[in-house]
Amino acid sequence: MNGDKNVRTFTISQIADELDISTRTIRFYEEKGLIKPGRTAGNQRIYTARNKARLKLILRGKRFGFSLDDISEMIGMADTDMDELAQIEKSLYFGEAKLKEIQDRKKELSLLEQDILATRKKLLQRINKIRKEINHV
């Protein structure tokens, strides 16, 4: 075994294309401390598959309406050394809270679905009524 397996890396625009976000967005997440890609000799960002996975995770959180601050507390800052117990325990504690939140959202997701289905039903009824009225003329 050697250490340099799978060192396929990506540029910022490759990542942007694949994840369908702007390069600005990626840099913004870095500013916020959510990712920490490497740099080339010429100071350009290089992303590993691991960096990419982390970005996907961030985007997934976003799709559920979590703020970037929430997300950073959920998955931890990219540059924390993970050395202090306190830091880790804080992340754990936050993770538990978010897990509970996710449970709640799972339930609400069904409710939202039902609401939309109910709206659809009413709209269809309304359409039928209108069509009947038209036929009456």
Add this chain to the structure above:
Amino acid sequence: MNGDKNVRTFTISQIADELDISTRTIRFYEEKGLIKPGRTAGNQRIYTARNKARLKLILRGKRFGFSLDDISEMIGMADTDMDELAQIEKSLYFGEAKLKEIQDRKKELSLLEQDILATRKKLLQRINKIRKEINHV
């Protein structure tokens, strides 16, 4: 049967308290055309149970990261006369798209949960490692 059954109404602050949002937020949603409460002789807003239910629906959508514009297209504008087929059909079309989106989010919700669980696992392992190191000293 008569028409004036169940006419229990609410003031804006009653609604705000119950739904745990500000009165400003409620008025803002009205500005955006998402709700259309009645008015008293003195021009104050009065909310029916139906208005309240609609607000709950809006809030539910928000919890999933939908924008207010998305939501208004999902559940339809409050003041549309629901008279034109085109309008209704547009809402229906949008509703279908959103239902599909919800299906996708349901799947992603599990993925997000798993990600957090994986993070937790790693954190716990890290904690154990640190504790062992401490015992070694």
Add this chain to the structure above:
DNA sequence: CTTATAGCTTACGTAAACGTTAATTATAAA
């Protein structure tokens, strides 16, 4: 009837999450 709330409109303020130049440097292609 007075007065304390509560509500109304108008309008400026703000935080989050990027968008959009601009000026400069790296890298890839010819």
Add this chain to the structure above:
DNA sequence: TTTATAATTAACGTTTACGTAAGCTATAAG
């Protein structure tokens, strides 16, 4: 090696979703 892309930082702009304060009116309580 020149040149066309692509990337970098810095900084100001924008949109969404409200917050907040001001000045005025309605309604409930005493």
